[in-house]
Amino acid sequence: MKLRSVFVAASSLVYFMIGFTAQSINSALPAIAVELEMSHDMTGLVLGLPSFVYQIAVLIAAFISRKFGPFLTAATGISCITLSVVFMAISRSYSTFLTGRLLFGFGLGITEISIALCVSYLAFKKTGGVLNLVYSFFALGSIVGPVFVSLVLTDTSKWNIPIFLASALFLMISLLSWIVWKKSSVEPSPAVERRRLTLPKDTVFWLIAVGGLLYVGYEMGLFSWLSTFVYEEKSISLRIASLIPSLLAFGLFVGRIITGFVVDKVGLQRTLVVLGLISSVGFSFSFLAENPIVLALGVFTTGLGFSGTFPTLQAIIVSGYRENREAVLSIFAASGSFGVVITNLLVGRISESTNLRLGMLVIASQILGALAVFFSMNLIHRKRMRRDPR
Secondary structure (H helix, E strand, O other), X not given: OOHHHHHHHHHHHHXXXXXXHHHHHHHOHHHHHHHOOOOHHHHHHHXXXXXXXXXXXXXXXXXHHHHHOHHHHHHHHHHHHHHHHHHHHOOOOHHHHHHHHHHHHHHHHHHHHHHHHHHHHHOOOOHHHHHHHHHHHHHHHHHHXXXXXXXXXXXXXXXXXXXXXXXXXXXXXXXXXXXXXXXXHHOOOOOOOOOOOXXXXXXXXXXXXXXXXXXXXXXXXXXXXXXXXXXXXXXXXXXXXXXXXXXXXXXXHHHHXXXXXXXXXXXXXXXXXXXXXXXXXXXXXXXXXXXXXXXXHHHHHHHHHHOOHHHHXXXXXXXXXXXXXXXXXXXXXXXXXXXXXHHHHHHHXXXXXXXXXXXXHHHHHHXXXXXXXHHHHHHHHHHHHHXXXX
16 A cells, blocks of 8 residues: 555544544543532643643654654654553543643644644645545544543543543554554655745735634634533533534534535635634524524534634645745644633633633634634735736
8 A cells, every 4th residue: 555545544543533532531521620620720721731732842843854754753743642641541630630631732743743744745736635634534533532422421430431442542543653654664755855944924824823823722622611611501411511522523524524525626715714604603603502403503513614724724834835844834733722722721711700601702702813814815815816827
């Protein structure tokens, strides 16, 4: 099997397990908060602080990828995630669980940027389609995780059962990642280029960075707080509340499959605007709905809007900034993780001092901000196309 095929298969499995693990934790968050005695502020730290470590990790990953290649970096990051999941599964206190989350953020930072660099080095013709396909497995894992949590979470003490399962599966995925690295070292692939790290100065790149900061903040923020929000503010039972993120992830999965087929035809910038509009409508229904059916429809629609945003932003970077891809991907990844920090700490602080409903307005404002950024990117792109239609 060719390196490209093996890489896509392995990356898809990795993102499936990242989605499964992350959303299993988010879905079980109300139970974890009870068992580990976490306030909203403490929960915000658990959700937000790993993104500080993530920012450090992406810089390290950019350096290692330039020196040793992205495939080795990816295998290292996946192994780090595996260790973190094992650590979280055996945690019995807030401090040890937070430590595991920090390690997860570090491994995730290394893994995400190195996989994007692998896509760039392998030079796929349809970058947007490939990245949307790979990320669709994150959405699939995000569907399965909450469903599994809902089945096993008969009482709060069983919150770590899904994480134990994830640790066993990650051990196998980690082994596969080293097999992919070994294959990349013996098959012909583009050489690692020795270039000085530089950043582009054009407006579009910095709009992409701001868009990434806002999008990753509101996507991960909503996934993190959704179960707690419907449990506390919508008076939905614990097991049903833990299942709600599956609807968000299902919309994410369906949307990424659709986006993967149409994004390169419709255009990357135009796709972002459409997705931003859908996100705004879906979140409004989710936030305001009192009827469970309307709530479910709103959550699913929000997932559709979220779906292709991140991989489409990443595709613009990978296809448009090949000369300094490590630097631009590092800035993009770090900006997204900073958005996660801001979102979770703000939601936690506002919710602790008032209530979670007001805290969730942080996410609403970010969605609207990102939509404005996407409109700006599309206008700039259209102006450039009129000047140079090639």
